[in-house]
Amino acid sequence: MAAMAIHLPGADVMFDPDWLEAGPARALFDALRDGLPWERHRITVYGRTLDAPRLSCWIGDVAYKYSGTLFEPHPWPAALARVRERLEGELHGGFNSVLANLYRDGGDRLGFHRDSEPELGPEPLIASVSLGATRRFRFRARAGDGTLGLDLTHGSLLVMSGGTQRNWLHAVPPTARAVGPRINLTFRRVLPR
Numbered sequence: 001m002a003a004m005a006i007h008l009p010g011a012d013v014m015f016d017p018d019w020l021e022a023g024p025a026r027a028l029f030d031a032l033r034d035g036l037p038w039e040r041h042r043i044t045v046y047g048r049t050l051d052a053p054r055l056s057c058w059i060g061d062v063a064y065k066y067s068g069t070l071f072e073p074h075p076w077p078a079a080l081a082r083v084r085e086r087l088e089g090e091l092h093g094g095f096n097s098v099l100a101n102l103y104r105d106g107g108d109r110l111g112f113h114r115d116s117e118p119e120l121g122p123e124p125l126i127a128s129v130s131l132g133a134t135r136r137f138r139f140r141a142r143a144g145d146g147t148l149g150l151d152l153t154h155g156s157l158l159v160m161s162g163g164t165q166r167n168w169l170h171a172v173p174p175t176a177r178a179v180g181p182r183i184n185l186t187f188r189r190v191l192p193r
């Protein structure tokens with residue numbers, strides 16, 4: 001299947017289910033699962049500081065403030081530097097950071113949010129690569145009652161740009177289905193403060 005536009009008003013979203021072939025995607029999943037220094041980030045949601053219900057690792061050239069916590073970046077592993085180069089060539093944008101998330105099972109999740117930190121600029125280009133178990137990604141309009149679900153499969157690429165973060169929230173809800181681990185990589189460009 002080829003890349004397709006996902007039609008959401010006020011958003012710019014592209015999905016390519018076959019961005020990475022299954023074998024290389026599996027090798028990348030294994031290398032990251034075993035090689036990244038996974039951490040349980042502390043996040044602040046509605047004024048309460050909690051352990052995030054997933055593991056994460058912030059990699060990049062610059063520090064980044066996310067959900068009230070400042071993250072010092074880890075260096076780029078070779079495998080991720082190669083993915084970054086390919087994305088930059090195909091999407092004509094620069095990425096200096098990637099947030100890796102590990103959803104260990106169906107209980108691990110990410111609540112509705114926007115990637116709208118000022119350091120990302122007004123219309124950020126965010127490239128999201130998914131590896132491992134398929135999880136359902138949900139969009140919800142900030143105004144009105146629009147929603148959309150999208151299954152993010154092994155090796156897929158989701159690209160959000162334009163007004164997507166301004167007009168839509170997104171989440172990875174928990175699932176009661178028995179699912180294996182999933183890794184998601186969101187490549188971003190963090191501007192200097």
Ligand SMILES: O=C(O)CCC(=O)C(=O)O
Pocket residue numbers: 099101110115128137152170172184186
């Ligand atoms: O896991 C995903 O697909 C989404 C990750 C995400 O939205 C984020 O890291 O901000």
Ligand SMILES: [Fe+2]
Pocket residue numbers: 113114115170
């Ligand atoms: Fe996000």
